[in-house]
Amino acid sequence: MEKVVATMKQGEQTRDRILKSANKLFYRRGFHQTAFSDIVSETGLSKGNITYHFKSKDTILAAVFEQRIAQTKATLAAWDRQYPDAASRLNCFIDSLLEGKSTLTRYGCPNATLAGELGKQDEVNRELSQRIFDTIWNWLTTQFVHLGLSAEKAKDSALELFTSAQGLCVLAHVYNDESLFTRESTRLKKLIQI
Amino acid sequence: MEKVVATMKQGEQTRDRILKSANKLFYRRGFHQTAFSDIVSETGLSKGNITYHFKSKDTILAAVFEQRIAQTKATLAAWDRQYPDAASRLNCFIDSLLEGKSTLTRYGCPNATLAGELGKQDEVNRELSQRIFDTIWNWLTTQFVHLGLSAEKAKDSALELFTSAQGLCVLAHVYNDESLFTRESTRLKKLIQI
DNA sequence: GTCTATATTATGATAGAC
DNA sequence: GTCTATCATAATATAGAC
Numbered sequence: 001m002e003k004v005v006a007t008m009k010q011g012e013q014t015r016d017r018i019l020k021s022a023n024k025l026f027y028r029r030g031f032h033q034t035a036f037s038d039i040v041s042e043t044g045l046s047k048g049n050i051t052y053h054f055k056s057k058d059t060i061l062a063a064v065f066e067q068r069i070a071q072t073k074a075t076l077a078a079w080d081r082q083y084p085d086a087a088s089r090l091n092c093f094i095d096s097l098l099e100g101k102s103t104l105t106r107y108g109c110p111n112a113t114l115a116g117e118l119g120k121q122d123e124v125n126r127e128l129s130q131r132i133f134d135t136i137w138n139w140l141t142t143q144f145v146h147l148g149l150s151a152e153k154a155k156d157s158a159l160e161l162f163t164s165a166q167g168l169c170v171l172a173h174v175y176n177d178e179s180l181f182t183r184e185s186t187r188l189k190k191l192i193q194i
Numbered sequence: 195m196e197k198v199v200a201t202m203k204q205g206e207q208t209r210d211r212i213l214k215s216a217n218k219l220f221y222r223r224g225f226h227q228t229a230f231s232d233i234v235s236e237t238g239l240s241k242g243n244i245t246y247h248f249k250s251k252d253t254i255l256a257a258v259f260e261q262r263i264a265q266t267k268a269t270l271a272a273w274d275r276q277y278p279d280a281a282s283r284l285n286c287f288i289d290s291l292l293e294g295k296s297t298l299t300r301y302g303c304p305n306a307t308l309a310g311e312l313g314k315q316d317e318v319n320r321e322l323s324q325r326i327f328d329t330i331w332n333w334l335t336t337q338f339v340h341l342g343l344s345a346e347k348a349k350d351s352a353l354e355l356f357t358s359a360q361g362l363c364v365l366a367h368v369y370n371d372e373s374l375f376t377r378e379s380t381r382l383k384k385l386i387q388i
Numbered sequence: 389g390t391c392t393a394t395a396t397t398a399t400g401a402t403a404g405a406c
Numbered sequence: 407g408t409c410t411a412t413c414a415t416a417a418t419a420t421a422g423a424c
Contacts, residue, residue: 011389030314032226035417049390057418108310115368116307120224126370133368160381163361170360174309174327176320187354205407230400243408251400
């Protein structure tokens with residue numbers, strides 16, 4: 001989970017601030033459309049200071065990926081702690097789409113759009129995206145197993161739910177229409193009725 | 195449809211050649227990752243000549259969009275002419291995914307990835323992507339109506355099929371695993387059984 | 389650790405010869 | 407209509423003062 005700011009040293013805080021801003025910008029503008037100067041504006045730090053903490057833009061990207069992977073795992077672990085039953089946990093997944101629908105519509109899925117931009121040529125970045133997707137797919141599969149499905153069937157159900165969610169993000173983004181999320185939520189909820 | 199090269203004037207042929215190369219590059223590398231010099235290499239033309247036909251990179255992009263919209267309409271119209279029944283036409287849609295699975299896995303859906311890259315800030319480009327998506331969604335809806343569904347239900351079924359296809363493209367791309375297409379094709383085929 | 393200033397490249401766009 | 411050559415700019419990366 002996220003460190004409490006008060007317990008961080010100054011350099012650590014700065015590093016964290018850079019990462020937060022970069023993550024936001026890479027999501028909202030895209031990686032290549034985010035210039036170094038954008039990160040300067042967003043953080044309020046100097047270019048030199050940012051370079052002190054990350055020697056290149058690619059280094060920032062790698063750190064952003066690591067942060068996203070950790071964040072994804074943390075979120076899923078929190079749901080696991082909060083809800084003892086798989087049905088409620090799967091509900092969390094769908095509800096998180098509905099709660100984030102406004103942003104997801106405006107900018108698409110953060111992981112899919114970044115993967116789409118970076119995965120075309122760079123194999124390394126594609127694999128980092130894959131790690132995030134794998135974390136989610138495995139977690140979904142585990143929940144369906146808890147609902148009583150076989151390993152095989154659970155993975156299929158997880159795939160169906162995951163692809164539906166991703167497809168929904170794509171269409172909502174292209175149409176700039178967040179009502180697609182509520183419109184399809186009924187069907188999504190049906191997928192978790194076992 | 196595409197003009198026959200023999201009937202084109204020289205300038206028209208050049209213009210067409212630029213468009214074809216740019217479309218390919220924008221798909222495989224992304225718009226911002228495609229430099230002017232890449233189009234020069236791909237076409238074998240000089241930079242000056244390309245500029246003569248399109249005054250800027252954005253002008254090329256706009257023309258690529260128009261070409262894609264026309265191409266999408268042409269493909270769907272061809273299926274309409276070739277197959278009298280809606281079931282066969284919907285089969286064409288699914289089969290086209292399977293036939294293109296290798297490229298779709300490598301680079302994602304050409305329209306979704308371009309929309310993901312360009313739709314984040316530029317409203318105009320998002321709307322051009324939307325026109326392509328709308329062409330497809332409307333066509334799918336029409337087919338489901340022909341199968342006997344009400345206008346409302348047909349649009350829902352079309353949405354489910356379309357989102358599934360898009361989600362599939364996202365996951366296959368991230369996982370670099372084209373077998374996901376064959377794996378999910380059974381479920382997709384079920385969606386067109388009315 | 390943080391800043392300002394500079395170097396280096398590469399990109400999109402233009403000018404002008406043929 | 408097509409080419410070569412050049413310009414202006416914007417972006418990443420680096421150097422060095424405080």
